[in-house]
Amino acid sequence: MTHPLVLKTALGKHDHVKPLKDGRVRSNRVELVFEDFEPLPKAFRTMVRGGDLDVSEMAIVTHLLAHHYGKPITGLAIPLWSRLPHTNLVCPATSPIEGPRDLAGTRVGVRAYAQTSGVWVRGFLQHEYGVDLDGITWVTMEDAHLGEYQDPANTERNRSEMALRPLMLSGALAAIMGERDVDPAGIRTVIPDAEATAEAWIARTGIVPINHTVTVKTALLEEYPWLAGELMEMFEEARHLAVADGAAPPPAYGLEANRDSLQLAFAYSAEQGITPRTYDARELYPAI
Numbered sequence: 001m002t003h004p005l006v007l008k009t010a011l012g013k014h015d016h017v018k019p020l021k022d023g024r025v026r027s028n029r030v031e032l033v034f035e036d037f038e039p040l041p042k043a044f045r046t047m048v049r050g051g052d053l054d055v056s057e058m059a060i061v062t063h064l065l066a067h068h069y070g071k072p073i074t075g076l077a078i079p080l081w082s083r084l085p086h087t088n089l090v091c092p093a094t095s096p097i098e099g100p101r102d103l104a105g106t107r108v109g110v111r112a113y114a115q116t117s118g119v120w121v122r123g124f125l126q127h128e129y130g131v132d133l134d135g136i137t138w139v140t141m142e143d144a145h146l147g148e149y150q151d152p153a154n155t156e157r158n159r160s161e162m163a164l165r166p167l168m169l170s171g172a173l174a175a176i177m178g179e180r181d182v183d184p185a186g187i188r189t190v191i192p193d194a195e196a197t198a199e200a201w202i203a204r205t206g207i208v209p210i211n212h213t214v215t216v217k218t219a220l221l222e223e224y225p226w227l228a229g230e231l232m233e234m235f236e237e238a239r240h241l242a243v244a245d246g247a248a249p250p251p252a253y254g255l256e257a258n259r260d261s262l263q264l265a266f267a268y269s270a271e272q273g274i275t276p277r278t279y280d281a282r283e284l285y286p287a288i
Helices: 015-021 041-048 060-068 116-129 164-169 194-205 218-223 227-244 255-271
Strands: 005-010 030-034 055-059 073-082 090-092 107-110 137-140 155-157 175-177 187-189 210-217
Touching: 005 041, 015 227, 030 227, 041 055, 041 060, 055 060, 055 073, 060 073, 060 116, 060 210, 060 255, 073 218, 073 227, 073 255, 090 164, 107 116, 107 164, 116 175, 116 210, 116 255, 164 175, 210 218, 210 227, 210 255, 218 227
Parallel strands: 005 030, 005 055, 107 137, 107 175, 137 155
Antiparallel strands: 055 210, 073 210, 090 175, 090 187
């Protein structure tokens, strides 16, 4: 009897992966053994720094940097999590800021400069609102998941013990972005009518801004050429079961369905100095 390939796996708490975790989706070839990380980005750091994971959810800009620095991981274009970037840039409710252009000359906080949410937000500020990104000081709380990466000159590391939101509410920052769960108390979005504006942009462009996909150790994909397809089928089955149970459907899976979103994020990353050139999504994600 052939034993299944056991893969140490880290995924977020998404409805569309629950059938993988609760055992409703099974494979004769693959057994996913789940490792818990709290918060989830600790898994990203573990994966890109060669830790003991075989499969991991991954922020797409972290995966981009991992590819740039030659880390032995490969992406699967399975969008596990996304959000509306317009809604993630917030300021105090009493702030004099009336819109994105008022951020010129201010200090804006983000967990890390290479955080995917920050890349999306800055891309929209530049391209939709004409904001000069170099005219803002980006205050970061920590380094990137890739130790080789160095933040650009227009960043500053927070050296206090205060977190992002307290810094903003104290007046040290004009706005912040990148909070996973945005508590609406005492704040508002910098972009007026942010949710409607984001939905209108998606409707106009056909692009859903993706934050997280899946990564696999490249050596495993090379040793088991069937593995990528098997994982894709397992995630697809889980997605189908979750949606049938009433979960909100995530974007369609596969490179072609998500290439425009990935490509735009990679273009923004190059413009913002995260990578020296715009990588083609096909370099990072095999077509399955």
